[in-house]
Ligand SMILES: Nc1ncnc2c1ncn2[C@@H]1O[C@H](COP(=O)(O)OP(=O)(O)O)[C@@H](O)[C@H]1O
């Protein structure tokens with residue numbers, strides 16, 4: 346079983362994925378961490394040194410490689426991963442994958458992300474809640490088309506990480 350977490354920046358892919366992997370006793374992979382490790386740079390450094398197009402190329406390469414592994418895992422994607430190139434098609438066509446969309450409301454995303462912009466190059470410039478909220482609203486409009494193709498959509502608002510892990514486990518059983 347390859348469980349793949351999808352969703353906007355700040356929806357909880359990394360924290361929920363890590364907790365789900367512990368619970369399911371599966372290896373945990375975070376696509377951003379894999380890219381960082383291979384490039385020996387943080388995500389903001391990759392964006393500032395080489396640009397977003399370079400990042401998207403690496404993201405697609407590493408994703409493809411991970412999906413080709415035989416082993417089972419929990420994989421947390423970056424917020425943009427399913428929205429570029431053939432990534433979503435690759436994910437859907439890979440054997441034994443279950444995709445879970447962590448669906449977090451605009452206000453909750455804004456509240457979380459205004460405090461966590463430094464590691465997210467795409468939102469670094471939006472330094473007030475109003476500016477950030479406006480950016481996220483438009484961005485979600487473009488991206489929801491891809492996220493909504495997931496096998497399971499889970500509303501995360503007002504749910505704790507352990508609660509979300511339980512809901513995903515129930516779905517998988
Ligand atoms: N269900 C939740 N309830 C409260 N806080 C959460 C929840 N899920 C994630 N968070 C918090 O939101 C922030 C973003 O989570 P993260 O896993 O980094 O998101 P992503 O990987 O989707 O960008 C973190 O500070 C995390 O602790």
Ligand SMILES: O=C(O)C1=C[C@@H](OP(=O)(O)O)[C@@H](O)[C@H](O)C1
Nearest residue numbers: 353354355377423424425465466
């Ligand atoms: O939404 C995006 O395009 C991105 C999301 C980030 O991951 P998180 O969703 O884990 O923040 C990271 O991959 C990069 O900064 C680009």
Ligand SMILES: [Mg+2]
Nearest residue numbers: 358359377423
């Ligand atoms: Mg993440």
